[in-house]
Amino acid sequence: MTAAPLANLINELSRLPGIGAKSASRLAYHLLKRPAVEAEALAHAILEVKEKIHRCGVCNNMTDVEPCSICSDARRDPSILCVVEEAFNIPTVEATRDFRGLYHVLLGSLSPLKGIGPDDIDVAGVVRRARSGSIREVILATNPNVEGETTALYVAQQLRGLEVRVTRLAFGLPVGGDLEYADQVTMAKALEGRREI
């Protein structure tokens, strides 16, 4: 029989994404073994995030200032907008150091089977910003799967008629792999997106 406070912690941890009952139990026992200051630091970090982090009113990125540090960075190019599904996709694009435009987070993807329709994600925000006039190109960087593609097609449809160039991330071959392992869809898309060298 697990003591009530410990069972409570295991229960709370197991509600986190990707944490099953076994992992939750392992984490709880690990925390128990560590000094109290470590547990306090963790608890404090969690509370601080909940207190101080909110969505940027312009782009929906997670931020502690308003607007977020990307939206307010004067060195960035405000004429290019990169549309991503989730805020955690931004660091992935930023890591390339090649993109100097701004972002818009959709807050999900179009997924009618899960009851997520166009009004449940922020397509309207993309359209509003594209209408504002300063944007020349919208890059649709949704996931390279059927849901991401449907979302991109829907956003593109909503942008039709506006004076903006709408582009989609290329579906390429993974760098570092062997061609013989590419599946037919990836290969076909890579051929379609070929470029001159």
Add this chain to the structure above:
Amino acid sequence: MRPDRSEAIILQSIPSRERDKLIVFLTPEKGKRKGWAYGARGLRNRFGAALEPLAKVELVFLEKESEEAVRIESASMIRSAFPAQQELARSLAATYIAESVETFVQADDPSELVYRLLDRIVEALLAGRPVEPIVAYAEVWILKLGGVFASIRHCAICQKPLERPLRCDIRGGFVCSGCAEPGVTLIANRVAELLGALLSTPVDAFAAMPIAADDLFELRALARDLRRYVLGHELKTHDLLQSVIRG
């Protein structure tokens, strides 16, 4: 545990846990199944595009007697539906048809006919045939194969040959004038003819036929009423698909 091998069409691909996907798929022999594809969410996973909705694949999976979901070992692509999923209405139609099949087919039942139907419907979507006739075709046939109505030739109650106009009782299909109760829907002869053509023509040929928009609308309305009565609700993808088809 023994490995099993089957041709299958993917109905739904649900991201689950950190790196996995739960896959709902249709097989000709064993109906609708569920299976775990471990690591399938990674960009360089071994399944590639083979587990995306409506892909036709050769699956190898392991069955555990104690568990409902199998473990998918490998999936090799026979035909991807992705080219059809790069047009909004066509992509949503594909999702909607997959949802219909998933809703009306029972788990573990032989489903050879539904499988062949879905296979040819995806083929027609890939061939670029007009979307709405394909959707209508799927709607009506899935109801028929799901046992919602049996025949448009014989009365569902007394088995006598049906006369025109056709009468539809949403509680059980088409009935003769003798068996019809108050409230049955009278079907216009043009729509009944279209229904007859749909039930006797392959999807590819049906979608290539010249069809009046009004007749198609009425035929789909009939299918919608039957479907909603049986399910008690509408399919989740229906409204979004309709808003895109109507433009």
